[in-house]
Amino acid sequence: MMAAATVSHRELPWYFAPLVVLTTGCVVAMVNFGIRSTFGHFTLPISEANLWPREIYSLALALQNLMWGVATPVAGMLADKYGPARVLMAGAVLYFIGMLIMASTGVPLLFHLGAGVIIGVGVALSSFGIVMAALGRIVPPEKRSWAFGIATASGSLGQYIFNPIAAAMISAYGWHTSLLVLAACTLLIIPFAVPLLVSNSTSAKTTAGETELTMRAAIAKAFGHRSYVLLTAGFFVCGFQIAFVTVHLPPYLAEHGISKEMAGFAMAAIGLFNVIGSYAAGIVGGRGGKRLPLSLIYVLRSVLVAGFILLPITPLTTMIFTSTLGLLWLSTVPLTMGLVTVMFGTRFMATLYGFVFLSHQIGSFLGVWLGGKLYDIYGTYDPVWWMGVALGLFAALVHLPIVEKRADAFAAA
Amino acid sequence: MTTFPGHRFALALFAVVIALWLVVMMAIMRNAALPPDATGPMLVVFEPGTTSQSAFAAITQAGGRPIRETTFGFIWVVDGIAGNFEAQGALGAYRELPISPTIAGCVAVADAKIAAAFGL
Numbered sequence: 001m002m003a004a005a006t007v008s009h010r011e012l013p014w015y016f017a018p019l020v021v022l023t024t025g026c027v028v029a030m031v032n033f034g035i036r037s038t039f040g041h042f043t044l045p046i047s048e049a050n051l052w053p054r055e056i057y058s059l060a061l062a063l064q065n066l067m068w069g070v071a072t073p074v075a076g077m078l079a080d081k082y083g084p085a086r087v088l089m090a091g092a093v094l095y096f097i098g099m100l101i102m103a104s105t106g107v108p109l110l111f112h113l114g115a116g117v118i119i120g121v122g123v124a125l126s127s128f129g130i131v132m133a134a135l136g137r138i139v140p141p142e143k144r145s146w147a148f149g150i151a152t153a154s155g156s157l158g159q160y161i162f163n164p165i166a167a168a169m170i171s172a173y174g175w176h177t178s179l180l181v182l183a184a185c186t187l188l189i190i191p192f193a194v195p196l197l198v199s200n201s202t203s204a205k206t207t208a209g210e211t212e213l214t215m216r217a218a219i220a221k222a223f224g225h226r227s228y229v230l231l232t233a234g235f236f237v238c239g240f241q242i243a244f245v246t247v248h249l250p251p252y253l254a255e256h257g258i259s260k261e262m263a264g265f266a267m268a269a270i271g272l273f274n275v276i277g278s279y280a281a282g283i284v285g286g287r288g289g290k291r292l293p294l295s296l297i298y299v300l301r302s303v304l305v306a307g308f309i310l311l312p313i314t315p316l317t318t319m320i321f322t323s324t325l326g327l328l329w330l331s332t333v334p335l336t337m338g339l340v341t342v343m344f345g346t347r348f349m350a351t352l353y354g355f356v357f358l359s360h361q362i363g364s365f366l367g368v369w370l371g372g373k374l375y376d377i378y379g380t381y382d383p384v385w386w387m388g389v390a391l392g393l394f395a396a397l398v399h400l401p402i403v404e405k406r407a408d409a410f411a412a413a
Numbered sequence: 414m415t416t417f418p419g420h421r422f423a424l425a426l427f428a429v430v431i432a433l434w435l436v437v438m439m440a441i442m443r444n445a446a447l448p449p450d451a452t453g454p455m456l457v458v459f460e461p462g463t464t465s466q467s468a469f470a471a472i473t474q475a476g477g478r479p480i481r482e483t484t485f486g487f488i489w490v491v492d493g494i495a496g497n498f499e500a501q502g503a504l505g506a507y508r509e510l511p512i513s514p515t516i517a518g519c520v521a522v523a524d525a526k527i528a529a530a531f532g533l
Binding site: 018019022023026030139140143146150153154157161164165168169171172173261265268275279 | 417418419422423426427430431434437438441442444445483484507508514515516517520
């Protein structure tokens with residue numbers, strides 16, 4: 001059992017108690033990540049209701065992902081300047097407005113603005129990266145990695161629970177009502193973010209040993225720090241692999257004779273084991289170094305993918321593949337966030353993690369796009385699978401030289 | 414001095430979330446249940462333990478057309494009249510859901526059992 005950690009603080013209201021703050025932070029992560037993962041269920045009903053080709057909805061979701069990536073560093077800067085809780089609340093409002101537009105418009109341009117741009121920015125502002133930034137400032141250093149793990153696991157759990165709820169609601173109440181209900185759920189982020197205001201309090205804002213640099217200087221110094229650049233390059237690979245599998249694994253399985261229902265089970269297994277993997281990675285990161293576990297995760301992903309595509313594809317190998325991949329899925333997140341904190345402290349962690357995450361999203365875009373593009377050219381997904389294997393080995397290598405200590409420029413003044 | 418929670422907290426949090434999720438899913442499934450005169454493709458759920466052959470026989474006796482069997486033999490996707498399936502022993506008939514029929518069927522069974530137990 002993990003040893004109980006303690007921290008001294010002045011008298012605070014009950015809703016700033018660690019138990020409450022952690023619980024509400026996890027709920028925010030669940031709602032944020034869970035609701036955005038349901039949008040795939042609305043592709044057909046919204047396209048059919050508006051007599052749109054599939055492209056209009058797809059473009060909106062592509063824009064949403066792009067905006068999520070681009071807005072994340074900005075969200076991080078705002079969180080570091082005004083506090084994570086306020087940014088989460090603003091994100092919830094944008095998320096809600098974007099979903100209202102999504103539910104009510106039949107005009108493609110407005111739909112792209114709402115479902116694409118506004119939701120994308122809203123998701124970035126209320127994402128679990130911002131939650132982790134809040135938790136990172138509240139929990140003591142020895143519990144930080146664990147807190148990142150539980151926040152990531154909560155996001156994964158949100159994905160797992162909101163998907164069937166959305167699907168069942170569409171059947172029971174229709175897509176329009178379901179979308180409005182889910183939009184209302186995004187507003188839950190606002191009250192649940194209130195306890196995270198504790199991270200703005202004077203007792204938690206700047207801990208001993210934090211840098212006195214300005215934000216602009218901190219960003220410049222971070223990009224001049226070799227380990228940060230290596231970490232950013234490695235996270236690109238994570239995005240590439242995950243996005244490729246999410247979008248292209250179901251059709252790949254169908255091509256190999258795996259039933260639609262078994263494919264559904266296989267994808268659900270990723271989600272379920274992801275909760276365990278993310279949590280476990282947080283524990284591992286808290287007990288020792290973070291770069292070696294990260295390196296190992298990328299090696300294991302490469303070995304796993306190579307084994308999967310070289311062996312005959314059967315329901316059994318598919319389930320083994322997706323379950324194991326689930327364990328390695330977002331397990332990179334607590335370790336990556338942990339490394340950012342080790343190198344730069346907590347003062348600019350949201351901003352600096354934001355740039356690392358942007359690299360992840362660029363990788364995601366390429367994983368999805370190249371998957372389709374190379375399939376059209378070669379008639380098979382094999383080139384992209386092998387690209388993922390090679391990139392995994394590359395990521396494993398680039399993590400090895402990372403120095404796990406506070407960067408000189410970020411050391412205490 | 415404040416004590417920070419650990420693994421027990423994580424386990425309890427996730428258990429509570431899963432429990433709430435099941436309640437919400439059951440409530441939604443209840444609303445997805447079809448009235449007796451509903452027709453078309455639907456998910457029919459029999460008593461757990463019903464064999465695939467028995468379920469198939471009940472579906473055909475109800476004048477329904479089996480579309481596909483799920484992982485569990487007591488949950489089928491069929492075409493027909495909802496009331497007829499229930500007359501042949503089905504626990505319920507539901508709109509075909511855009512999620513795994515097996516998962517939907519399992520939630521529907523839980524809902525039907527709770528409804529029967531509490532007379533809902």
